Amino acid sequence: MSSLLWKDLIKELLANKVNILFIMLSLIFSLTALNTIYALGKSAEKQILDTLANLNFGKDALLILAGGSRVMGITTTRSDTLKLEDVKALEKLHFVQMTSPFTTGLVEVSYKGKAEKLRVDGVLPIYLQANNWNTFMGKFIDDKDVETINKVVVLGYDIAKKFGLNSLIGEKIKIQDQYYVVIGILEKKGSLGHFPLDERLFVPLTTAMKRIFNQDYIRGVKVLLEPETEIEAAVKEIRKILRQRHGLYGIAPDDFRIITPDMVVARHTATSKTLSAFLLAISLISLVISGVIIMNLMTASVEEKAGIIALRIALGATAHHIIRHYLFMALFIALTSGFIGWLMSLLVMYLLALLTPLRPLFSWGTFLLSLIFSTVTCVLFSLFPALKASRIDPAILLKGL
Template structure:
């Protein structure tokens, strides 16, 4: 009896026990659906994280005051005041491969516009900051090098600030007057929204020219950090070494002394976070896949019960000429059909959950077609693996003993 001839009889046998067949496939359905939903959630989260990290800039190095190396008591990165604007100028002119660089001075401040006020983060930066952080101006324009040189009282608002100071129409902020620490500024631009990042709300910021911040707001030659972009990823490591040597020389640090600054590579942060996200997705997917194995064990148990219940039927078929391989094939097909049916329903349920999560819970998902194919193939293998033992047991029954079975 060829395999195609066994399929109708296998389906008829499963149809005769609908309730048991449905309950048997539940383990596979739950396993496949869980794998697809979890992988979809994981890939969506990974893509969301990647998008947020890209907002920090690609091939971007951040230099902050303070050291994170060496033994004994030491100040943490960002806790000292060892960097100056002149350091940024020196790095920009003496290190190869720098596509753009800006010192940054910032702090929290109360911003007032008419009767509205908002406490936010104010950062004084050079115009190249827009390129380094991949900011898009939604209304108006970004300030220029001329604004920076002249220490002009102009400002660019993030969406959160614009929405709170000008709630009726944030874009109408362009051309309006605001006060930052009682210093008047003219709004010349409103940034497009970036959303929340790992440092909080990226849109809750006011950007002003660097010289303006130094002269009119913060009154300090020290800078909180230096942000720079490397023109090519292959130049990041040599540029980092050159920056370290240059700053050590400028800060007159001797051999054996720790750096009084820290250089951070955004690409390393992106890779680490993406790696953690992928690991968590694989881990959760693996946990969900365990239910597939449990479902396979359930199929094996039910098939063993079926063999016992149908012992007399098997004996009759063997007595009238059926070959053991025909019996083996029928029971194996029944197990595989059960598993595949569970896999198909599980895929539909999993995709339904994946498509519903963004609307119901606001979680980002990505349809994992590779996981769909893998889960379906794995469900077929589960049917073969856990169906082979009951099928072999059925095919090896002695016809005489089987006919006497009550």
């Protein structure tokens, strides 16, 4: 760009500083929103993936839940057919490394006169290994507890914190109408989407089935596969075995669900993705609105300075020079707004990370996209006023001077 063009550009910007500022603010707002929303969406997805990895629910894991398809959140098939015998049958498969059956439900739990409904999980000692979990204090359920249907309980970290973290080991907690001895507290795990992992109590599986829920079936089983197992083939084989064991043939629907890590991620990020898509659409619409503002303000500027433009044309400026002038101005506004919008989004991300539990995930790709979006918007919507300026007839306008 020549020094003369730079001078003309600076003069134009200074002469229209209010309009230019208005254009830049609309672009900066749109791009800040675009960058921040994208960063929050990516952060939510990463948090889910990290939590799944922390729970040892990666590509070599499956979750089998009792009950088949659901309509409006209600299971449409029986949910009492998944048994411990099914788990033993699955353990014989060559690609199954480990199984961890469980049952779960909301029951009334009370401690020192305070009662509330809490989630109680019945599990086996292998639960910690299967979920990559450790005790924070005390010990976990052992084989003897399972064999003797022992009335012992291990608390999730948040439950323990609610009841009084440092003084619970050996204390008795009432679950329904029976007292259970607290033998341990698990380390903090956080949450999976909106599901709090640390607000649960754990008892031996046999205790849960016989003393608390009075059932002979389980709610689910986590299956860890041998490394390099093809997950689709494993799902197909497991489904075949469970259908045979449950007497399901032909078009009879499954009375169980097999859930893969990809399905969990899709489920827990669906809401955030929908919201992000909606907000991104709004941001893109605001970019288009910014473009319309650019076009209108530049068109008004062209009409106001028609005489000056005509004079420049009369003195030898070509249509190419006029168009280039306006497009360079649009490019300058776009790049400046894009950069400031990126800096503003970094500030917003920092404040969100500082003041809220949210952890926006920065991406250089988003920064480049914001520059591309702002550039395309500015240049595209500047074409009309630029072409209009280049077509001004100096002979007609100069008659009025």
